[in-house]
Amino acid sequence: MSGGKPDGPSFVRRVTGKLGRSSGVQVDEDLWASIQLARHAERPYTLDYINRITSDFEEMHGDRLFGDDPAMVAGFGRFNDRAVAFVGQQKGRDTNERTYRNFGMASPEGYRKSMRVMEIANRMGMPIVTLIDTPGAFPGASAEERGQGGAISRSMQLMWRLDVPVVAVVIGEGSSGGALGLGIADRVLMLENSTYSVISPEGASAILWRDASQAKRAAQAFKPTAANCYRWGVADAVIPEPPGGAHTDHEQAAEILGQYLQRTLLELEAQTPAERRVVRRERFRRLGPLRDPEGGVAMASGRDAPPPG
Amino acid sequence: MSRVGRNITVSIDRLRHLGHRQDRPRRIASDASTCPKCDSHYSGDEMHRNLRVCPACGHHFPVTARERLEQLGEPGGYVELWSDLRAADPLQFTDLKPYVDRIREAETKTGMNEAVVCAELEVRRVPCVAAIMDFSFMGGSMGAVVGEKLARACEHAAQKGIPLIILSSSGGARMQEGTLALMQMAKTVIALDALAEAQVPVIMILAHPTTGGVWASFASLGDVTYAEPGALIAFSGPRVIEETTREVLPADFGRAERQLANGQVDAVVDRRELAARIGRVLHILAPPDGEALVAAPSGWAQGGAERVGRVAQSLPSLPGKIMGRIRPGSGNDDGPAA
Numbered sequence: 001m002s003g004g005k006p007d008g009p010s011f012v013r014r015v016t017g018k019l020g021r022s023s024g025v026q027v028d029e030d031l032w033a034s035i036q037l038a039r040h041a042e043r044p045y046t047l048d049y050i051n052r053i054t055s056d057f058e059e060m061h062g063d064r065l066f067g068d069d070p071a072m073v074a075g076f077g078r079f080n081d082r083a084v085a086f087v088g089q090q091k092g093r094d095t096n097e098r099t100y101r102n103f104g105m106a107s108p109e110g111y112r113k114s115m116r117v118m119e120i121a122n123r124m125g126m127p128i129v130t131l132i133d134t135p136g137a138f139p140g141a142s143a144e145e146r147g148q149g150g151a152i153s154r155s156m157q158l159m160w161r162l163d164v165p166v167v168a169v170v171i172g173e174g175s176s177g178g179a180l181g182l183g184i185a186d187r188v189l190m191l192e193n194s195t196y197s198v199i200s201p202e203g204a205s206a207i208l209w210r211d212a213s214q215a216k217r218a219a220q221a222f223k224p225t226a227a228n229c230y231r232w233g234v235a236d237a238v239i240p241e242p243p244g245g246a247h248t249d250h251e252q253a254a255e256i257l258g259q260y261l262q263r264t265l266l267e268l269e270a271q272t273p274a275e276r277r278v279v280r281r282e283r284f285r286r287l288g289p290l291r292d293p294e295g296g297v298a299m300a301s302g303r304d305a306p307p308p309g
Numbered sequence: 310m311s312r313v314g315r316n317i318t319v320s321i322d323r324l325r326h327l328g329h330r331q332d333r334p335r336r337i338a339s340d341a342s343t344c345p346k347c348d349s350h351y352s353g354d355e356m357h358r359n360l361r362v363c364p365a366c367g368h369h370f371p372v373t374a375r376e377r378l379e380q381l382g383e384p385g386g387y388v389e390l391w392s393d394l395r396a397a398d399p400l401q402f403t404d405l406k407p408y409v410d411r412i413r414e415a416e417t418k419t420g421m422n423e424a425v426v427c428a429e430l431e432v433r434r435v436p437c438v439a440a441i442m443d444f445s446f447m448g449g450s451m452g453a454v455v456g457e458k459l460a461r462a463c464e465h466a467a468q469k470g471i472p473l474i475i476l477s478s479s480g481g482a483r484m485q486e487g488t489l490a491l492m493q494m495a496k497t498v499i500a501l502d503a504l505a506e507a508q509v510p511v512i513m514i515l516a517h518p519t520t521g522g523v524w525a526s527f528a529s530l531g532d533v534t535y536a537e538p539g540a541l542i543a544f545s546g547p548r549v550i551e552e553t554t555r556e557v558l559p560a561d562f563g564r565a566e567r568q569l570a571n572g573q574v575d576a577v578v579d580r581r582e583l584a585a586r587i588g589r590v591l592h593i594l595a596p597p598d599g600e601a602l603v604a605a606p607s608g609w610a611q612g613g614a615e616r617v618g619r620v621a622q623s624l625p626s627l628p629g630k631i632m633g634r635i636r637p638g639s640g641n642d643d644g645p646a647a
Contacts, residue, residue, distance in 0.1 A: 137525075139545030139553045144563060145571050149524035149544040156498045157530060177482075177494060177525040177544065184495055198482050198491040198522070206552075208404040208484055221402055222487045232399070234488050281499050285460065287492040288453025291395040 028220060035201065035219050037193040039135075039173045042247035044254065045104075046073050046088035046131045049171065052254035053261070054079050054086065063112035066146060071102040071138065072110030074117040076126065080262050085121035087114040087182060088131030091172070104173075105138035108151035111181055115158050127165040127265050130182040135200050137178030152181040159184035165268035165276060167261060169239070170194040170226070171246075175203075184284070186276050187264050190226035190235040191257070193245050197224035233287055237264075344368050360580045369517065369537050369580055373419070374426035374443035377476060381439065381584050382430035390427040390438075391461055394454045400487050408485040415446045423454040424479065427462045432474065433588025435597050438466035439474040444518070449479030451523055452486040456493025459527060460500035467503035472595045474587065476514040477528040481521020494526035501527050510594040512587055515542050515565065515574060533590055535578040536565035542573065 054077030062068040074087040092098035121128050168185035174196040204218035229235040239260045246253035347366040361370040378387045402408040424446035440462040442449045466473040482490040504511050513531025517540035525544050543563035561567045565577045578586050
């Protein structure tokens with residue numbers, strides 16, 4: 001969160017009002033439509049995928065320290081004849097379930113539960129798949145006082161230290177540190193209509209434009225689509241969705257995800273833990289272009305080509 | 310009462326000033342600063358000498374990164390590292406004004422190229438690498454340059470085998486670099502682990518404010534974590550929480566003193582004691598060459614061990630049956646595990 005000095009709100013409104021009327025900023029409607037698809041109410045959520053691509057899934061509950069967080073799902077299941085640990089944020093479909101799942105905003109207990117499951121998986125030599133779908137970690141006083149920041153950072157630290165293969169898949173909305181808390185992986189895959197961003201468009205609009213109604217413009221500025229994340233090097237592959245989006249056909253969306261997971265896990269299982277850790281570190285180490293007079297104009301960070309397929 | 314709730318700094322000056330505070334001159338000299346908490350006026354020189362802490366009430370003013378380095382080490386006694394790295398504009402980002410303009414303004418205003426300054430220096434004779442964030446450069450926000458410099462500082466300290474001091478003062482990830490700014494959280498967390506592998510300690514100083522993606526990445530992973538009095542330490546700031554959850558927060562929410570009670574920091578340390586405190590802990594965790602602790606058992610410890618041995622010998626031996634019952638794998642599945 002940064003920016004210049006806060007100007008008077010009325011002044012800002014006048015300026016932004018003028019900018020809005022001028023044709024200076026074109027809002028790309030396709031981009032906005034894709035961002036809306038990422039959080040479509042009928043889009044498959046974490047358990048929708050897990051239940052379709054695994055058998056014998058056993059969900060774990062509780063962090064053994066404070067409580068159980070329904071916004072985070074973690075457990076073990078059978079995926080194509082191998083044991084795999086799955087963790088991910090879980091959103092709800094109706095009002096009751098949405099409240100129960102806290103809109104997919106995990107608390108420290110959620111990250112600690114997922115860490116507990118990942119530690120077991122690591123000990124048992126089981127690969128780990130994370131499914132990312134959250135507007136952000138829960139911004140509440142209770143979460144803060146129980147160490148939300150430390151829970152996210154320790155989750156990242158643990159994922160970096162894992163010996164087993166780790167795949168992260170952004171299946172819907174991947175916003176802020178709450179998403180990245182499950183994102184330290186050997187491969188980061190993104191569904192075609194998913195987003196991966198430093199903040200939700202609404203949050204950015206309130207902070208940078210000081211006006212909650214500028215979400216579209218914020219989205220336009222961040223361009224957090226799967227295709228762009230692939231170009232930046234943030235995502236390693238873009239997983240296609242059924243025509244019209246994943247919400248039109250959950251079965252097919254899960255089948256395609258399963259195929260990509262299988263291929264990625266086979267690739268990773270062929271490597272040693274040491275090889276995987278070098279790649280895991282390097283893939284994050286090189287992200288972020290800057291100007292370095294000694295090392296050339298900009299540090300290469302992404303790809304120029306659009307995603308294949 | 311102050312916003313912090315209670316001062317943990319007990320200042321003699323404060324008591325001295327309380328009696329005749331009304332009599333202090335209200336005229337503000339051109340080089341003076343006014344304390345936002347107690348309205349006392351100080352000349353710039355007086356503030357500098359007092360490490361930018363109000364001598365009357367102990368309020369901690371912001372400090373630039375380079376002045377911090379002088380406070381921690383000896384004046385002029387540091388070598389700055391990687392100072393020419395500068396931000397790029399990967400998204401061609403514009404909010405209320407273009408990102409490139411914001412960078413240029415910040416450079417002009419602060420005389421720095423980015424929101425973190427890295428240096429090699431000695432703190433109380435212990436050689437260290439320090440990475441000091443500066444809130445005055447775009448809110449201390451973490452973009453690619455801050456991430457890169459922090460990662461280099463970690464790698465440099467690990468490679469030299471000397472401690473790393475990080476001072477955080479940041480609103481979080483730099484919005485204007487979008488998703489790539491978010492990825493700096495991952496980069497710094499991973500880089501910090503190089504110090505764990507090299508068995509070198511990390512001292513984390515949390516200055517006001519340490520929030521968002523900075524608190525949720527490297528800043529919460531120090532081996533020893535000190536916070537400055539009154540510093541806001543939070544993942545979501547109070548305003549965001551109140552807007553999202555409609556909760557009414559206590560006045561000291563997220564402040565250093567409350568985060569100490571929450572178990573999030575090791576101590577709240579007055580800036581005037583910070584360098585001495587860091588020096589003291591570094592002399593224990595990473596003593597400089599020639600000052601290593603000698604691990605010879607003292608006479609007291611030896612005597613203690615002999616005493617424990619004598620007591621153990623005098624105890625009656627336990628019957629084998631009882632020992633057998635609590636031994637795991639003895640066939641009794643209902644028995645307690647050892």
